[in-house]
Every structure is written in structure tokens, then in C-alpha cells.
Amino acid sequence: xxxxxLPQSSKEKALLAExxxxxxxxxxxxxxYRRILAASGFRSASDISELPWLPVRLFKTLELxxxxxxEVFKVLTSSGTTGxxxxxxxxxxxxxxxxxxxxxTLQTVLGPKRLPMLIVDTKxxxxxxxxxxxRGAGVLGMATFGRDHVWALDNDGxxxxxxxxxxxxxxxxxxxxxxxxxxxxxxxxxxxxxxxxLDLGNGILIHSGGWKKLVxxxxxxxxxxxxxxxxxxxxxxNFYGMVEQIGTIFLEGPxxxxxxxxxxxxxxxxxxxxxAELPPGEPGLLEVVSTLPTSYPGHVLLTExxxxxxxxxxxxxxxxxFSVLGRLPRAEARGCSDTYRSADS
Amino acid sequence: xxxxFGAEGDLTAPSADRLAVGDPRVVDFLAxxxxxxxxxxxxxxxxxxxxxxxxxxxxxxxxxxxxxxxRQEALVFPRGNVFHVPPANVDTIFVYSWAISALAGxxxxxxxxxxxxxxxxxxxxxxxxxxxxxxxxxxxxxxxxGYDDTITAALSKWCDLRVIWGGDRAVDTIRKHPLKPxxxxxxxxxxxxxxxxxxxxxxxxxxxxxxxxxxGFANDAYWFDQAACSSPRTIFLVGGGDTTGIRAExxxxxxxxxxxxxxxxxxxxxxxxRVNAYELAATGAATALDFPDNRLTAVTLAGAERAxxxxxxxxxxxxxxxxxLTDLVPAMNRQDQTVSYFGFTPAELxxxxxxxxxxxVDRIVPFGSALTFGAIWDGYDLKREFTRLTTLQ
Numbered sequence: 001x002x003x004x005x006l007p008q009s010s011k012e013k014a015l016l017a018e019x020x021x022x023x024x025x026x027x028x029x030x031x032x033y034r035r036i037l038a039a040s041g042f043r044s045a046s047d048i049s050e051l052p053w054l055p056v057r058l059f060k061t062l063e064l065x066x067x068x069x070x071e072v073f074k075v076l077t078s079s080g081t082t083g084x085x086x087x088x089x090x091x092x093x094x095x096x097x098x099x100x101x102x103x104x105t106l107q108t109v110l111g112p113k114r115l116p117m118l119i120v121d122t123k124x125x126x127x128x129x130x131x132x133x134x135r136g137a138g139v140l141g142m143a144t145f146g147r148d149h150v151w152a153l154d155n156d157g158x159x160x161x162x163x164x165x166x167x168x169x170x171x172x173x174x175x176x177x178x179x180x181x182x183x184x185x186x187x188x189x190x191x192x193x194x195x196x197x198l199d200l201g202n203g204i205l206i207h208s209g210g211w212k213k214l215v216x217x218x219x220x221x222x223x224x225x226x227x228x229x230x231x232x233x234x235x236x237x238n239f240y241g242m243v244e245q246i247g248t249i250f251l252e253g254p255x256x257x258x259x260x261x262x263x264x265x266x267x268x269x270x271x272x273x274x275x276a277e278l279p280p281g282e283p284g285l286l287e288v289v290s291t292l293p294t295s296y297p298g299h300v301l302l303t304e305x306x307x308x309x310x311x312x313x314x315x316x317x318x319x320x321x322f323s324v325l326g327r328l329p330r331a332e333a334r335g336c337s338d339t340y341r342s343a344d345s
Numbered sequence: 346x347x348x349x350f351g352a353e354g355d356l357t358a359p360s361a362d363r364l365a366v367g368d369p370r371v372v373d374f375l376a377x378x379x380x381x382x383x384x385x386x387x388x389x390x391x392x393x394x395x396x397x398x399x400x401x402x403x404x405x406x407x408x409x410x411x412x413x414x415x416r417q418e419a420l421v422f423p424r425g426n427v428f429h430v431p432p433a434n435v436d437t438i439f440v441y442s443w444a445i446s447a448l449a450g451x452x453x454x455x456x457x458x459x460x461x462x463x464x465x466x467x468x469x470x471x472x473x474x475x476x477x478x479x480x481x482x483x484x485x486x487x488x489x490x491g492y493d494d495t496i497t498a499a500l501s502k503w504c505d506l507r508v509i510w511g512g513d514r515a516v517d518t519i520r521k522h523p524l525k526p527x528x529x530x531x532x533x534x535x536x537x538x539x540x541x542x543x544x545x546x547x548x549x550x551x552x553x554x555x556x557x558x559x560x561g562f563a564n565d566a567y568w569f570d571q572a573a574c575s576s577p578r579t580i581f582l583v584g585g586g587d588t589t590g591i592r593a594e595x596x597x598x599x600x601x602x603x604x605x606x607x608x609x610x611x612x613x614x615x616x617x618x619r620v621n622a623y624e625l626a627a628t629g630a631a632t633a634l635d636f637p638d639n640r641l642t643a644v645t646l647a648g649a650e651r652a653x654x655x656x657x658x659x660x661x662x663x664x665x666x667x668x669x670l671t672d673l674v675p676a677m678n679r680q681d682q683t684v685s686y687f688g689f690t691p692a693e694l695x696x697x698x699x700x701x702x703x704x705x706v707d708r709i710v711p712f713g714s715a716l717t718f719g720a721i722w723d724g725y726d727l728k729r730e731f732t733r734l735t736t737l738q
Binding site for chain 1: 612615
């Protein structure tokens with residue numbers, strides 16, 4: 001069962017109603033959220049782009065939750081670049097929903113059965129408490145959708161060629177899942193597969209984690225796909241998601257080049273000058289909406305990523321298709337104090 | 346280590362050079378520097394260098410020297426060796442601090458941040474272009490080095506006075522390095538500054554006076570992205586009555602001035618301001634948020650005591666109402682530096698200062714003067730700090 005089914009108009013109709021209900025729900029259960037809406041004068045929305053968005057960074061500085069303390073089942077954290085950490089509160093229901101919907105999204109490209117899984121990372125990230133929150137949680141979250149896991153990198157982060165060969169010998173003749181952060185896949189798996197003629201033809205690659213490190217090496221998303229195709233890996237799906245909207249991922253379609261929104265989510269690209277929604281083709285700030293956040297007000301978030309919608313109802317799957325173009329630089333001011341920068345200084 | 350000005354060599358080596366308070370060789374050098382900074386081509390590009398040049402012109406230097414030496418009961422001498430650690434981001438502060446110290450006859454080492462740019466580079470070029478007496482290069486040195494603790498430690502042991510700008514964290518970091526027992530620190534920690542606007546004063550002012558006030562305020566606020574220690578942040582509307590109309594007119598005029606100047610705010614800053622404004626609302630400090638334009642965010646505070654003391658972005662203005670300046674006194678503390686004002690009588694301002702009693706607020710200045718550096722800063726008379734006294738009976 002795919003979660004990429006709704007054409008944009010029916011999706012917007014369904015989402016607007018559900019998201020408006022979520023606005024009301026969070027307003028009644030999350031006092032800081034109620035205050036923000038009251039202070040900014042929000043009344044109602046007749047379009048998704050009119051829904052009140054929260055800057056995603058607020059989850060790093062405020063405790064935003066719409067459930068009582070004794071119903072908190074899980075607290076997710078993400079490490080930021082400056083040591084600030086987002087805290088996302090889930091109750092049992094929200095935790096179950098996010099896992100289920102993430103699974104449904106991935107099954108669109110992986111099929112209904114768990115596949116043998118090659119993880120392009122090192123097991124040691126699960127031990128390092130500091131990097132655990134970001135990379136480790138990503139890997140662990142994904143690991144539940146695979147079986148017979150093998151780590152492609154050893155504890156020192158070097159390629160474990162024997163391990164990979166062993167995995168391929170055992171599972172290489174049928175579909176298998178490869179997961180890793182984009183730059184690790186590029187740096188380690190691609191190079192090794194090319195050098196040693198590894199057969200990745202039955203692999204389905206799911207990768208994420210931003211292009212910055214690859215852009216620094218002048219590797220574009222297209223080149224990434226083309227080069228991997230040259231070593232036989234043709235089923236490749238990048239995805240975009242964040243802990244502040246856990247369970248929701250925007251997944252690259254089979255023909256590549258665009259991310260698609262599952263039925264329960266959407267994106268709005270905003271002009272950072274007027275804050276109005278921009279039409280396809282014009283890059284701006286990316287807003288992500290999702291009906292999954294029921295235990296915290298993360299249903300309409302303004303990210304600090306730049307993006308562009310390429311088209312609507314004209315790609316592999318219905319709805320908007322878009323790309324993430326990079327990160328908005330952090331604001332810096334001239335000032336007497338060298339430490340005037342972050343929200344908590 | 347990169348020598349940006351002065352003779353290369355061991356910074357802490359003993360020196361046989363002697364400068365006097367108001368040494369003519371230093372005065373000549375500073376005057377020549379002022380001429381370069383006041384050159385139209387420079388002043389157009391960096392208006393703040395114009396103010397700096399003005400501060401260093403000969404008449405002003407003469408006044409400063411007279412103020413330093415005007416003592417009957419003691420002889421005035423240089424303090425000795427001074428180590429300056431200026432902030433990375435405000436390009437001109439290091440020159441003010443250093444120039445007064447040089448004028449006092451001290452041997453100076455100034456650590457210039459590797460992040461310095463723009464105006465700082467122009468100043469360094471100007472310093473190096475002046476044809477100076479060789480003693481200047483031997484006694485006045487400006488260097489750039491990374492976070493090298495050994496250099497900072499050596500200079501800390503060398504100096505008789507260490508001048509630390511750059512806020513609380515810089516002060517705490519540098520203070521880990523001990524001074525020699527006879528030396529001490531002059532510190533410039535994190536500060537907050539405010540604006541006060543008299544409602545009766547505004548009503549009594551004619552349109553030209555109102556506009557002039559807003560032009561001055563706009564310079565104060567936007568020049569350093571509202572992040573300099575003396576940049577006004579919260580605006581207190583003082584004096585009762587319904588101030589809604591006053592605030593609306595003020596904001597409208599401010600936007601108009603910003604428009605005319607062509608000042609812009611980039612998307613990152615716009616997001617920064619949203620984050621901070623939403624945070625103020627979420628915590629109950631703000632009851633209403635207005636985003637008329639990326640360049641200006643207006644925040645209605647729940648009360649004067651809720652005014653934020655941290656930077657909340659360039660062009661972000663919380664507003665609060667108070668009955669009188671005296672009512673504002675309990676909300677002020679030691680961190681507060683400059684209060685810039687419009688529309689008050691001298692008697693009202695004096696009463697405000699008296700009521701504060703030095704427990705907070707070091708400067709009370711009219712709109713448009715918030716950023717004007719003075720030799721009395723943060724409650725210190727720098728001319729005194731940079732000299733020492735010998736009594737002779």
C-alpha cells in the first residue's frame with residue numbers, strides 16, 4: 001500500500017482540515033504554542049500556506065509538548081551545530097504512528113517484506129554518546145526495516161571489505177537494502193564497489209544527510225546517481241526529514257531528482273522577504289507540514305533549509321515534487337560581545 | 346603570529362623607550378592618523394571611521410592630555426604596559442581604547458581578531474601609512490594570533506593593565522591567565538542598552554523634530570545590527586496616556602528612514618528575529634508580535650520588567666509602557682549601559698540618574714548619540730585608568 005497516492009488538490013483539502021484540527025488541539029494543550037498564536041493574531045486558515053508555522057529552532061530553546069508529563073513515552077533529541085538540542089516529546093500513540101508511517105513510506109520502494117540490510121556506517125556510532133543522537137538514531141530507526149544487518153565500516157570507520165563481500169555472497173542474489181548517510185555512501189561504498197567490482201545490482205539504496213559535504217567535492221545529486229548506476233546500483237532513494245517531524249520523510253522517486261511528499265505531509269516554499277508561498281520553480285525557505293505530530297506542535301514547521309518545488313502532479317508520484325538546495329546561513333551580527341549569537345547566550 | 350602594526354619581535358622584551366603622558370610623538374602620530382581617517386573617500390565608505398577621526402583630531406587630543414595632567418596633588422605618568430583584547434566584531438573599538446592609552450604614554454600590545462574585516466583593515470592600512478617617529482613602532486604593536494594561550498599568558502604577565510572587551514565569555518576566558526600582582530584588569534562585559542521616549546515630549550514635538558529623533562534612533566539601532574553594547578533594544582514609552590498612536594507613528598517613521606537608507610535584513614536575520622520574538626511570546630514576556638516588514642519587528646511586552654537583555658536580532662524592537670522614568674528604575678541593573686532618550690526635560694533625566702544611583706546605566710544620551718564613543722565608558726574614565734599617579738609632598 002503506497003502512501004504516495006493523493007493528487008495535490010485532494011491532498012490539500014484533507015490536510016487543511018486535519019492540520020487545522022491539530023492547530024486547535026495543540027492550542028488547547030500546549031500553553032507556549034497558544035501564547036505564540038495569540039500574540040501573532042492567528043485566527044483561521046483557508047489554505048495550507050496560511051497555517052501558522054513555527055521556526056524549527058524553537059524546539060531547541062523551548063519545551064513544546066501537548067501531552068502531560070506522565071504520558072511522555074519517548075523524548076527524541078537532535079544535536080545541532082552549536083550544541084543546542086531539539087527535544088521532541090512523544091506519547092505512546094505518537095511513537096507508534098511515526099514508526100508505522102515511516103514504515104509505510106519506505107515500503108513504497110522496499111516492498112512489504114524486511115530485506116537483508118547493509119548499513120554504510122560503523123557500529124561504534126552507537127557507543128559514542130555524542131554522535132549517537134543524530135547519526136545513531138537515524139541508523140537505529142532505519143534498522144527496524146531491515147534484517148540480517150551487516151555494518152560496512154569497521155569500528156575505526158574503515159571499509160570492512162570482507163564483511164561486505166560476506167553480505168553480498170549471502171544476500172546479493174535477491175533484493176537487499178543499503179542504508180547510509182549520503183557522504184559515507186559516496187566516500188566508502190561507491191569507491192570500494194568500483195575498485196573491487198562488487199555487484200550491488202539487487203540493492204535498493206536509501207540515503208540521507210545533506211549534500212554539503214559532497215557539494216564541497218563537487219558531486220551533484222545527478223552525478224551521485226549516475227556514478228552509482230555505473231556500479232550497478234540503480235534503485236536509489238534520497239530522503240529528507242528531521243527529528244522535529246519524526247516519522248515523516250520526503251522520499252526521492254524512482255526516476256530521481258525530486259523528493260515527494262507522502263499523503264500525510266506536504267511542503268510550502270516561502271519567499272523569505274514577503275513570507276508568501278512561492279510558485280514552482282522559485283527557490284525559497286522550506287516549510288514542512290505533517291499530520292503526524294500529535295504530541296507536540298510540530299505539524300507546521302519553517303525549516304532553515306532552502307528548497308524549490310519543481311512541479312505538481314507531474315512526476316513519479318502525485319503531489320508536489322521538490323529539492324532541498326542547502327542551508328540558510330546562521331544570522332550573525334556585529335556586536336561588542338563576541339558571544340551575542342545564539343538564542344541562549 | 347602576524348604583526349599588523351609596529352616593529353616585529355619579542356612583545357614582552359624589556360624596552361628602553363620612554364613615552365610621556367601626551368608625548369608629542371604620539372600626538373603627531375594620532376593627528377596624522379585622524380587626517381587619513383577623515384579623508385572623504387574613507388569616511389564615505391565607513392562612516393564610523395569619520396567619528397573615530399573626529400575623536401582623534403588635534404584639538405580633541407589636546408583636551409584629553411589636559412584632562413589627564415590636570416592634577417595639583419600628584420604627578421601623572423603612563424600606567425606602563427597595556428595589553429588590549431578588543432572584540433572581534435566592532436571594528437573601531439580597539440582604536441579608541443588603544444589611542445587613549447597611547448596618548449597616556451603607555452607601551453601597548455593590541456590583539457586584533459583574525460575575524461576582523463572591513464573598517465579594521467582600513468584602519469590598519471592607515472596606521473601603517475603614517476610616517477611616524479620610530480619610537481611609535483617600537484612601543485605600539487598590533488598583532489593577530491589564534492587561540493594561543495601561551496601568547497595570551499605571556500602578555501598577561503607582561504602588562505600592568507589588561508583591557509578586555511568582547512563580553513562576559515571573553516572576560517572569563519582571558520581572566521584565566523594570571524596577571525602580575527601589581528597589575529589589574531579593565532573589563533567590558535556584556536551590556537544592554539535601552540531607549541526611552543517621552544509621550545508628552547513626543548506630542549509636543551513638531552513633525553520635523555519627531556523625524557529627526559527617529560533618524561537618530563535608526564542610526565543607533567541599525568548601525569551595528571542592534572548588537573553593539575550601546576545599541577538600543579527595548580523602547581520604553583514613558584508618561585502615561587494612550588501611546589498606541591505614538592508607537593504607530595514611531596514605527597512608521599522608522600520604516601521610512603530604513604527605507605530611505607536602503608538598509609536590508611537578510612533571510613537568516615529575519616528567521617532569527619522570528620525565533621526570538623516567538624520565544625518571547627511563548628514565555629509570556631510578549632503579548633503581541635507585529636512583523637510589518639523583515640527589517641522591523643515590533644514586540645509588545647507584558648511589562649517593563651520583561652524586557653529581554655539578550656540580543657534578539659537586527660531591527661527587533663520590544664515596546665513597554667511606564668508611567669515615569671522613575672518607574673523604570675527597578676527594572677534597571679548593573680548590566681544596563683546606555684539609555685538613549687527623546688523628549689525629556691533635563692530635570693527629569695537628572696532625577697532618573699540620581700534615582701538609579703549608579704546601580705545601573707552608565708550613559709544617558711539623546712537619540713543619535715548612543716554609539717558615540719567617549720573617553721568615559723562603562724563608568725570608567727579611561728584617561729584615569731591609563732595613567733598612574735606619584736605624590737610628592
